[in-house]
Amino acid sequence: SQQGEEDPQALSIQEGENATMNCSYKTSINNLQWYRQNSGRGLVHLILIRSNEREKHSGRLRVTLDTSKKSSSLLITASRAADTASYFCATDAASYDKVIFGPGTSLSVIP
Amino acid sequence: NAGVMQNPRHLVRRRGQEARLRCSPMKGHSHVYWYRQLPEEGLKFMVYLQKENIIDESGMPKERFSAEFPKEGPSILRIQQVVRGDSAAYFCASSPVAFRGVRNEQYFGPGTRLTVT
Numbered sequence: 001s002q003q004g005e006e007d008p009q010a011l012s013i014q015e016g017e018n019a020t021m022n023c024s025y026k027t028s029i030n031n032l033q034w035y036r037q038n039s040g041r042g043l044v045h046l047i048l049i050r051s052n053e054r055e056k057h058s059g060r061l062r063v064t065l066d067t068s069k070k071s072s073s074l075l076i077t078a079s080r081a082a083d084t085a086s087y088f089c090a091t092d093a094a095s096y097d098k099v100i101f102g103p104g105t106s107l108s109v110i111p
Numbered sequence: 112n113a114g115v116m117q118n119p120r121h122l123v124r125r126r127g128q129e130a131r132l133r134c135s136p137m138k139g140h141s142h143v144y145w146y147r148q149l150p151e152e153g154l155k156f157m158v159y160l161q162k163e164n165i166i167d168e169s170g171m172p173k174e175r176f177s178a179e180f181p182k183e184g185p186s187i188l189r190i191q192q193v194v195r196g197d198s199a200a201y202f203c204a205s206s207p208v209a210f211r212g213v214r215n216e217q218y219f220g221p222g223t224r225l226t227v228t
Contacts, residue, residue, distance in 0.1 A: 033217075035219070042117075042202060042219050042220055042221035042222045043154070043202060043204075043219040044219070045217065045218060045219070088153060088154065090154075090217075099144070099156065099217060100156060101146070101153050101154040101155070101156070102153055103152065103153035104153045
């Protein structure tokens with residue numbers, strides 16, 4: 001399976017702190033995507049990083065990709081209570097026509 | 112540009128009934144994906160469709176589940192003779208045509224929450 005696996009499963013931090021989530025996968029990919037899901041809501045696409053990119057920024061989000069280690073990290077800086085959500089990484093494998101999601105990291109930001 | 116639309120947002124069915132979930136992709140998107148999310152779990156791929164074609168249904172249960180994406184109208188995920196274990200959130204996503212073999216990001220709908228009583 002080339003499913004992404006997020007780490008940690010759950011993370012609780014104070015508002016203002018940085019939150020880092022990691023994702024590992026098993027096979028070669030075209031790109032890797034991060035999504036957010038607020039409780040009871042649909043998924044929101046956050047950022048896509050292609051296999052030939054190493055780092056990407058979007059506002060308070062920073063995503064890195066290390067294809068040699070088959071891993072990615074999502075950093076949320078200066079976290080806010082509104083960042084409380086589940087975060088999923090999804091891998092778009094080179095040999096598949098579908099995107100595979102990991103089980104997600106549940107982030108709680110305490111005001 | 113409206114996002115991905117799914118309806119209904121909530122659906123309650125008794126065991127043995129049929130459930131029909133609809134998904135209208137974003138304008139200009141010809142690829143549709145269906146995912147299922149069981150309580151406390153991540154998303155699981157079910158099926159990938161293009162207009163009038165099923166490209167990959169490797170995540171679909173072999174029985175009772177079917178999907179279509181007709182030339183006109185929304186994509187439909189159909190579950191026949193529902194059982195309690197079918198209770199889940201079902202998400203649809205769409206993406207534009209692949210460019211040079213590298214697909215773009217998927218845009219998700221709000222999901223349909225199916226409850227089987």
